[in-house]
Amino acid sequence: MNDEFYMDLAIKKAWQFLVLTYPNPAVGCVILDENGRILSIKAHKKAGFLHAEPLAILFALFSKNGEILSEFLRLYNQFFNTNFKNQNELENADLDAKFSYDFILKNHSNLLKNATAYVTLEPCAHQGKTPPCANLFVALKFKSVIISQSDLNKIASGGAKILKDAGIAVKMGVLNDEGKKLLEPFVSWQSGNFSFFKLAISKNGVATGGIISNLKSRTHAHELRGVLDLLIIGGNSVRTDRPRLDARLANAKAPDVLIYSKRDDFDKTIPLFNVPNRGVKISNSLCNLNAKLIMYEGGENLLKEMINHKISNLKWLLIYQSSQFKTGRNVMLDFSLNPLFQSKIDDGIYGWYELC
Structure with missing residues (x-):
């Protein structure tokens, strides 16, 4: 399998949530482990909730270790008074961004060290409801991040530089035309x-x-x-x-x-x-x-x-x-x-x- 194959998976996943993310862009992310096995394919689903990258990382961790899933369910239900019972129920949920991001940082146990991510849009570099997505790849010691589209938003751009400065291999422009078309609605309503x-x-x-x-x-x-x-x-x-x-x-x-x-x-x-x-x-x-x-x-x-x-x-x-x-x-x-x-x-x- 080549880079185009995995980026295509990320792009197709993001299409499923096109417009629903307004005013945010539709973004997809695929996570592979250090051996090239697909761990998760996720997309940003709704403004105010998890971006594609931390969502994909969270479910990749679930795939690597079932105990992490059990602990997330326990803590999330306790904190938000919810009653999620399994991963399938989490799949359809709009998970709180800050809680999930913090959980990843505290519980990743380096399980994604040397992993690879395919992202349709350059990971954000700004502090919003959660810290920058680019910083998450750095904290978890990813080996490489492959990106389709650069982020032209001056507020959010700069993620690729954060990754490169941390020694993570970055490749830009994979399936450039397809990624640009996916981003077109966002660019249009922004302008x-x-x-x-x-x-x-x-x-x-x-x-x-x-x-x-x-x-x-x-x-x-x-x-x-x-x-x-x-x-x-x-x-x-x-x-x-x-x-x-x-x-x-x-x-x-x-x-x-x-x-x-x-x-x-x-x-x-x-x-x-x-x-x-x-x-x-x-x-x-x-x-x-x-x-x-x-x-x-x-x-x-x-x-x-x-x-x-x-x-x-x-x-x-x-x-x-x-x-x-x-x-x-x-x-x-x-x-x-x-x-x-x-x-x-x-x-x-x-x-x-x-x-x-």
Whole structure:
């Protein structure tokens, strides 16, 4: 196996949490032991919680020594009054960053000495909720860290220098193009705006007629809604579907909504107007939106209008496709997409695509 193989694993893992990390970048990390055995493949999942590197290191330690896992479960449950019973339950948890970082420093026992890490983005060098990730590699005596993308953020950059100064071998630019594409949403919202269109279709290409995607897909969409600055939907979809557009499946705050419509004649009993702590605006313009992260949600008509009018801030599509056939007319659109990432999601698939 070569560097590109392991970096590809890290990049694909990070794609699973794209946008969900807002305002942080999506980052993946793979840890190999001194003999080249894969110990963990992890990604940053949510802003405010563990970065990819300490999360991957923590689970690598679990892989090396089951007693470390038992001790982490005991102390974490005691400190936070939780009831995690095993590693599988920790896999789905948003673990406290500082506690986990401190635990690693106190309990690593040099088990990762001469290990290798593959990271999609240069490890941070700044003090945030935890000390710098670069310092963690130094403290645990890693042999080498392979990186896809340099961190251009002046506040967080400098991790590679910390590693090199400590005698750790550093290699930059592995799968550079793929790593750069993964980082594009972060760069976009850092400098202005990142917008994408979410579309759900059946196996045979129908996008209308009630619920289409499976529960896991809808939960993922709700998780995305929970981090948005703004959700935009077409007026016809609001009138026809009478949606709620909240984030209840993710137990998250409902996003503010802009209804894109030439007419302001909506029945205010439609559920989306009555969700607590959310703003709803009706407008016939998509200019000057003043939001860094926007999801457009709708069907064929809204997407067609946006593509035909070349809405400049729409560059990516997120498409959920169910495994079910559905009665109805297929989506009739004429444009090209560049596939960026695809994965199974329960019995369906989903993917990120770039408008060509």
